[in-house]
Amino acid sequence: MSETQFDLVIRNARVATASDTFMSDIGIRDGVIEQLGRNLGEGKKEIDAAGRTVTPGGVDGHCHLDQPMPPPARMSDNFDTGTRSAACGGTTTVIPFAVQEKGQSLQSAVDDYHQRAAGRAHVDYAFHLIVSDPTPDVLTRELPKLIAQGYSSFKIYMTYDDLKLNDGEILDVLDTAKKNNALVMVHAENADCIEWLTKRLEAAGHTAPRFHSHSRPMLVEREATHRAIALSELIDVPILIVHVSGREAVEQIRWARGHGLNIFAETCPQYLFLSAEDLGGDHDYAGAKCVCSPPPRDKGNQEVIWNALTEGLFTVFSSDHAAFNYGGTDGKHPEGEEVGFRYIPNGIPGLETRMPLLYSEGVLKGRITVNKFVELTSTNAAKAYGLHPRKGTVAIGADADLVIWDEREITIQNTMLHHATDYTPYEGIALKAWPGMTLSAGQIVWDGENFFPRSGQGRFLQCDAPSLLPKK
Numbered sequence: 498m499s500e501t502q503f504d505l506v507i508r509n510a511r512v513a514t515a516s517d518t519f520m521s522d523i524g525i526r527d528g529v530i531e532q533l534g535r536n537l538g539e540g541k542k543e544i545d546a547a548g549r550t551v552t553p554g555g556v557d558g559h560c561h562l563d564q565p566m567p568p569p570a571r572m573s574d575n576f577d578t579g580t581r582s583a584a585c586g587g588t589t590t591v592i593p594f595a596v597q598e599k600g601q602s603l604q605s606a607v608d609d610y611h612q613r614a615a616g617r618a619h620v621d622y623a624f625h626l627i628v629s630d631p632t633p634d635v636l637t638r639e640l641p642k643l644i645a646q647g648y649s650s651f652k653i654y655m656t657y658d659d660l661k662l663n664d665g666e667i668l669d670v671l672d673t674a675k676k677n678n679a680l681v682m683v684h685a686e687n688a689d690c691i692e693w694l695t696k697r698l699e700a701a702g703h704t705a706p707r708f709h710s711h712s713r714p715m716l717v718e719r720e721a722t723h724r725a726i727a728l729s730e731l732i733d734v735p736i737l738i739v740h741v742s743g744r745e746a747v748e749q750i751r752w753a754r755g756h757g758l759n760i761f762a763e764t765c766p767q768y769l770f771l772s773a774e775d776l777g778g779d780h781d782y783a784g785a786k787c788v789c790s791p792p793p794r795d796k797g798n799q800e801v802i803w804n805a806l807t808e809g810l811f812t813v814f815s816s817d818h819a820a821f822n823y824g825g826t827d828g829k830h831p832e833g834e835e836v837g838f839r840y841i842p843n844g845i846p847g848l849e850t851r852m853p854l855l856y857s858e859g860v861l862k863g864r865i866t867v868n869k870f871v872e873l874t875s876t877n878a879a880k881a882y883g884l885h886p887r888k889g890t891v892a893i894g895a896d897a898d899l900v901i902w903d904e905r906e907i908t909i910q911n912t913m914l915h916h917a918t919d920y921t922p923y924e925g926i927a928l929k930a931w932p933g934m935t936l937s938a939g940q941i942v943w944d945g946e947n948f949f950p951r952s953g954q955g956r957f958l959q960c961d962a963p964s965l966l967p968k969k
């Protein structure tokens with residue numbers, strides 16, 4: 498065996514990165530891309546990718562796995578089933594959230610979350626923090642320490658009673674982020690408006706799942722998005738507005754960009770492929786399967802989100818996977834009971850379907866280039882969350898996290914997915930592509946038909962400062 502033999506060579510690939518598309522072989526050793534070029538030397542194993550596109554593995558910068566919940570709700574996916582599902586859908590890095598309960602230290606939230614992940618992950622992972630209790634100790638000691646230790650991004654909420662921050666608290670968190678070079682992700686919905694509307698709907702007997710969207714109209718997202726932008730402007734620190742659902746929030750972000758503000762934005766598959774109609778009719782409880790926040794809007798808003806993706810308004814495209822079973826005792830339809838929309842856990846599964854949905858309906862339908870696809874699903878998340886260039890690209894020295902795409906007809910069915918959730922909101926959608934192979938650290942974890950477990954081989958990644966902006 499020659500000294501220079503690679504562990505694996507992928508030959509004749511049409512490699513797409515966020516900036517270029519080129520023909521190359523990919524030589525992999527010890528889980529890392531060691532060489533790119535034509536006619537590379539031998540590999541112990543070889544894969545011929547002739548005629549197929551190879552992209553970096555996806556970086557899903559917004560997903561919720563095994564996140565502690567107020568009972569009886571329980572997330573259906575943990576680090577085992579969530580990363581299994583991610584891998585089979587082409588995602589090789591996940592960044593879920595270590596959530597601080599009010600009164601809890603951030604460190605204990607992080608310690609608990611490491612225990613939940615330990616020995617389970619099939620692909621690499623990092624943690625965002627959710628800051629729900631920004632006490633002086635959290636702001637001046639815990640956050641700076643954790644940021645320096647590799648937790649360089651955190652999500653804050655403007656809604657949900659157990660998580661929401663008031664404007665003063667948001668300013669404190671943004672100020673800490675600025676001083677410590679961290680990135681704040683903002684869930685922008687106006688809590689008081691939602692509560693007021695919810696009570697009014699309940700008083701009128703309107704509690705079916707479809708009224709979830711009536712309790713969270715676009716106005717509540719628009720107002721909170723506007724306020725988050727103003728707070729970020731006041732501190733002069735970039736923020737990332739997560740799960741942007743439609744026209745009104747898009748307009749706020751466009752306005753901010755036009756005024757030179759560094760506002761990053763994320764959208765998710767549910768705002769391209771689901772609509773308020775999927776929440777059902779007045780007497781249709783199955784719509785609970787699509788209850789998430791912000792809610793899916795109408796078809797016109799789907800087009801707004803597509804256009805915003807095309808024109809470059811969005812920085813990242815994430816799943817916001819927050820999966821609950823429909824059946825059973827701890828999900829959307831607990832013990833078969835039709836609970837009011839207020840009590841339906843918010844969130845839908847989407848880790849496995851995120852990449853194929855956008856590749857098929859975005860790239861293959863000509864809405865976005867394959868390079869834009871890579872930027873949105875992988876490169877920009879790696880940059881935003883301090884993992885680039887180890888993650889998010891195909892380059893010498895990067896981890897060999899790769900997807901070889903199969904352009905074939907496939908109809909999404911929950912039975913073919915690998916999460917532990919008993920439904921997919923995308924059931925029946927016909928696609929023209931699916932990952933034909935996913936490699937994590939140079940190892941095949943999905944071959945288009947079979948999943949190859951790597952339990953516990955997924956590594957925890959410490960995140961550097963975000964590299965979306967030049968360093969000051």
Ligand code: DUC
Nearest residue numbers: 684789790819843844
């Ligand atoms: N909304 C969130 O804010 N998080 C998880 C899922 C959801 O629908």
Ligand code: ZN
Nearest residue numbers: 684739740790
């Ligand atoms: Zn959110």
Ligand code: ZN
Nearest residue numbers: 559561817819
């Ligand atoms: Zn979320």
